[in-house]
Structure formats: C-alpha cells, structure tokens
Amino acid sequence: MRMLEEEVPGAQDTIYLCNFRVSVDGEWLCLKELHDVELLQDGYHDPSTPSPVEPPFIARDPVVIERRNLVNISKLIVKELIETSLKFGRMLDSDHMPLQHFFIVLEHALRHGLRPKKGLLGPKKELWDILQVVEKLTTEAQDITSSVRDLPTVRTQMGRARAWLRLALMQKKLGDYLKLLIDHRDDILSEYFEPDALLMSDEAIVIVGLLVGLNVIDCNLCVKEEDLDCQQGVIDFSLYLRSSHHNSVVGGTPEDDLDLDNMTTVLDQKNYIEELNRHLNATVGNLQAKVESLTTTNALMKEDLAIAKKTIMSLTDENKSLKTGEKKKDTNSERTDEGGGLNSFKEADISTSSMNTDQLRHELDLERKRTEDAQRELNLQISLKAEMEVAMKLLEKDIHDKQDTIVSLRRQLDDIKQINLDMYRKLQECESELTEKGEMVTRLQNKTMEIGKLLDGLVKCQEKARTPH
Known part of the structure; x- marks a missing residue:
C-alpha cells in the first residue's frame, strides 16, 4: 500500500x-x-x-x-x-x-x-x-x-x-x-x-x-x-x-509548489490583517482620547455638584438654627409682656430683643438669597451636563455620517476608476483607428503621386506627337 x-x-x-x-x-x-x-x-x-x-x-x-x-x-x-x-x-x-x-x-x-x-x-x-x-x-x-x-x-x-x-x-x-x-x-x-x-x-x-x-x-x-x-x-x-x-x-516537487502557494496566501492575509489592525488601533486611540476628555469633564462636574450640595446643606442648617433662635426669642418676649413689669430694665431687655429679632430676620433673608443662588447654580450645572451629553450624541452621529460618506466616496472612486479604464480602452481604439487612417492616407498620396507622374508622361507623349517631324 x-x-x-x-x-x-x-x-x-x-x-x-x-x-x-x-x-x-x-x-x-x-x-x-x-x-x-x-x-x-x-x-x-x-x-x-x-x-x-x-x-x-x-x-x-x-x-x-x-x-x-x-x-x-x-x-x-x-x-x-x-x-x-x-x-x-x-x-x-x-x-x-x-x-x-x-x-x-x-x-x-x-x-x-x-x-x-x-x-x-x-x-x-x-x-x-x-x-x-x-x-x-x-x-x-x-x-x-x-x-x-x-x-x-x-x-x-x-x-x-x-x-x-x-x-x-x-x-x-x-x-x-x-x-x-x-x-x-x-x-x-x-x-x-x-x-x-x-x-x-x-x-x-x-x-x-x-x-x-x-x-x-x-x-x-x-x-x-x-x-x-x-x-x-x-x-x-x-x-x-x-x-x-x-x-x-x-x-520540482508538488509539495514545494503547494507550500509556496500557501505561503503567498498567508502573506496576503497577513498584510490585510495588519492593515485592518492599524485602522482599528487608530480608531481605538481616538475613542480613548474622547473617553478620557469626557471622564475628566464628568469628574469636574461631579466635584462642582458635591460642592453645591454641601453649600446647600450648610445653608439649610444655618437657616434652621436661625429659625429656632427666633422662635425662642419670641417666646421670651411674650413671657415678659405677660409679667407686666413697668421697670426700665425690662423695657430695655424688650428693646434689645426686638433689635436682635430684626437682625436675625435680616440674616435669614440673606441666607435665603444665598440658598436660591446656590440652587440656580446647581440647575445651571445640571443643564450644562445635559447639553454636553446631547453634544456627545450629536458628535457620534456626525462620526457615523462621515464614515458613511467615506464609504460612498470610496464607491464613487471605484466607479471613476472603472470609467477611466473604459476611457483608456476607447482611447487606445481611437489611436489604432487613427494609425490605420494615416496609413490609408499615405497609400492614397502615393497613388496620387503615381497618377500625377502617369499624367505628366501622357502630356509629354501628346506634345511629342503634336510637334512636326
């Protein structure tokens, strides 16, 4: 066997x-x-x-x-x-x-x-x-x-x-x-x-x-x-x-030819895979750069949001403490009024407590304004984050559209190459036809010269025949 x-x-x-x-x-x-x-x-x-x-x-x-x-x-x-x-x-x-x-x-x-x-x-x-x-x-x-x-x-x-x-x-x-x-x-x-x-x-x-x-x-x-x-x-x-x-x-042996053919095929596939790998590496690098920029922006926005939350919490605590202090002073003032004392010392205490109340109310209004400003800033940061997300989506859509445009342009380029090949073939056919026509014109000119020489000979013969001997 x-x-x-x-x-x-x-x-x-x-x-x-x-x-x-x-x-x-x-x-x-x-x-x-x-x-x-x-x-x-x-x-x-x-x-x-x-x-x-x-x-x-x-x-x-x-x-x-x-x-x-x-x-x-x-x-x-x-x-x-x-x-x-x-x-x-x-x-x-x-x-x-x-x-x-x-x-x-x-x-x-x-x-x-x-x-x-x-x-x-x-x-x-x-x-x-x-x-x-x-x-x-x-x-x-x-x-x-x-x-x-x-x-x-x-x-x-x-x-x-x-x-x-x-x-x-x-x-x-x-x-x-x-x-x-x-x-x-x-x-x-x-x-x-x-x-x-x-x-x-x-x-x-x-x-x-x-x-x-x-x-x-x-x-x-x-x-x-x-x-x-x-x-x-x-x-x-x-x-x-x-x-x-x-x-x-x-x-040669068929095994050597088969090995050579396999090696050629493998090299072609290797070149294609390397080109595809380079393209993918470039795309991955661009995407990683975009992801890093978005990550840093997101981290900054998170820090701003945390600072704003802390500010709101501190203002809320101060507001609560001011409200409790105001309530205590109001109860003290009511008790002094119920006592009905007419001495000047108590009247002075009432006047100072009323002044303190006005001052606390003024500080409370200021804290409320600060709280409103912080809330506005927080809303502004949230809206900016939403706008950045929308911008990222639009950017991704634009990238996909450009990729589709590149694909269509490649197809158009392939069609143009095919048209150029057809035009080149037609040009070669026209040149071959022109050479044939040029040769035909040359042959006609040669025949014309021969006919002219023949006519000249006939004219000379006719003149000789007319001259008297």
Whole structure:
C-alpha cells in the first residue's frame, strides 16, 4: 500500500469524476484513470505475505469525499482569483470566469448537508433563511440584507441568497459574516444542516480563511442586471486540470509548489490583517482620547455638584438654627409682656430683643438669597451636563455620517476608476483607428503621386506627337 501511495501523489485529497481519480497537486488537479490504479494495485505483491492478492481500496465515506472536493476546488479557484487580480491590477466584474466559478463552488459549499423538507407541510430549509440571521448577529449586514429584500429583479429565495453573497463580497465582509455563523453553529446552524455538513465540520474554518483572503481583491458586480433566479452555470475544469504524467516531467516537487502557494496566501492575509489592525488601533486611540476628555469633564462636574450640595446643606442648617433662635426669642418676649413689669430694665431687655429679632430676620433673608443662588447654580450645572451629553450624541452621529460618506466616496472612486479604464480602452481604439487612417492616407498620396507622374508622361507623349517631324 505504501508503494501505491508513492505512485499516486496526493492520494489523501482526491475527488472522483466519472472513471478518473482527481488529486490536488499545487495549483493543478491531476487526473489518473481508475483502471490504471487497479492494475497498479493488482500488480503489487508484498514479499512478506504469501498471498499474491492485495486487498481492495478501503471504502471511504462519500460525505467526507464531497467535503474535501469542495475545499480543494475552493482553494484553486480562490488562488486563481487573487493571482489574476494582482497580475492585471484591475477590478473584477461579473464576466470574469474564475469569479463565476467561485460563486458556483461557494453556493455548493454553503448548501452542502442542508436538511431536506420534513413532510409535505413542513417548512423548506433555504440558504436565504440562514443568511438573514447574520443581520441579527451584526448591524453591518443590515444594509445589504435590506437591499436584497428590495431588489425588484430577484423573486426566488435562492436568487436573494446569490445577490447577498455578491454584495457581501463587494463589501469585503463575506469571510467575517461566515465566521459569525460558524461561531454560532451549535445554536443556529444545527437547525438547518446535517451533523456531517461542511459548515458543521472543521473544514469550515478553511473556507473562512479562503474568504478572508479575498478581501485583497476589488469587485464591481451589477446585481440588478444579472439573472440570479435561474440555475448557475457549470465549472470549466480545464482551467485547473492536468494529466498525472505531468508530475514526471516537472522537476520540482508538488509539495514545494503547494507550500509556496500557501505561503503567498498567508502573506496576503497577513498584510490585510495588519492593515485592518492599524485602522482599528487608530480608531481605538481616538475613542480613548474622547473617553478620557469626557471622564475628566464628568469628574469636574461631579466635584462642582458635591460642592453645591454641601453649600446647600450648610445653608439649610444655618437657616434652621436661625429659625429656632427666633422662635425662642419670641417666646421670651411674650413671657415678659405677660409679667407686666413697668421697670426700665425690662423695657430695655424688650428693646434689645426686638433689635436682635430684626437682625436675625435680616440674616435669614440673606441666607435665603444665598440658598436660591446656590440652587440656580446647581440647575445651571445640571443643564450644562445635559447639553454636553446631547453634544456627545450629536458628535457620534456626525462620526457615523462621515464614515458613511467615506464609504460612498470610496464607491464613487471605484466607479471613476472603472470609467477611466473604459476611457483608456476607447482611447487606445481611437489611436489604432487613427494609425490605420494615416496609413490609408499615405497609400492614397502615393497613388496620387503615381497618377500625377502617369499624367505628366501622357502630356509629354501628346506634345511629342503634336510637334512636326
């Protein structure tokens, strides 16, 4: 069996098409006929065993084979997408063949292991129902989900799912959205998929990594003009296939090519993650500065509020003490009046107590004014705090509006780039037409000169004929 694995490289990752075995070798799919593999197996004999017959191939789970097929084809198509985008340096559109293959394979991968309809009256499980759950997990998916619901040209559930996938790819959030679903597969995806489905297995992490790598490319897909309700096309495997004898011709090993391809993909993903990390660090720094300024302002306002409360409490205590003193003096004055003494000493006491009462009333009025002023200052501080909170909310709203404006400007910039590319192509066509017309004018001038020379010769001949001999 070891000799068989050495003769058939990549035997661990194989798919079966008709009577061929297809194995992944770097950036190619290698074909080998199953009849040749059986002959190779029948011709191998282990010298350590007396039996000349080798046992047949160990039966493999077809569901596991399907999952590996989808993952391997997804790797090749995503690699082709990234290479073509970086090689030509242009934005991919709907006519790009590898991009069409990518959406076909992605649709098969997402629908792999989807639970069938239970009974005649049971609800049918659709991919669109799963994708609508994403907007409940993150608010960033609400815009594209509502846009897909409002599309007038899409009528079926599968068409809406295809439109959603295209918008998520243009938004460069497709990998993030799928990762959210995979993180909640135990409580969400288990209702829609079988336990051995692709999204319920460990291969789903590989698919998420491939989709994150697609964030380095730019796509411009017109969803309204595409017929997304009908069945998608088929994959042209001739772009990714080669025969198995090509391995003996190529000098390098397929493991080295696969490692190089994986390293390129990892570097692209690393650059994207570093750029995203820098952007997030800048945003976090700005938010931390704003939070610190608001924290200091809030602390100052709390200190002012505590000072105002202490002032109000002290004024209230003084007011109470003044009121109690005034009441005591009033009772003393009433008692002196009841005694009816007519001596001058008592009259002097009454006059001094009345003066003290007037003075206390005056101080009480002053304290009341101070209390009112403190209460006004407290109300002013409370109103200032409310105004600052409103200003913070307006500032946050302004930041969100500016972010939306930046997104729209980026989209407009992408459209302008596409228009510039179209104008450049038209300019090249016009220049080619001008060169052709210039060559035509040159040829006409040459013919004109030849005709002029011919006429001059005819005129000379005519003059010679007229002259007498």
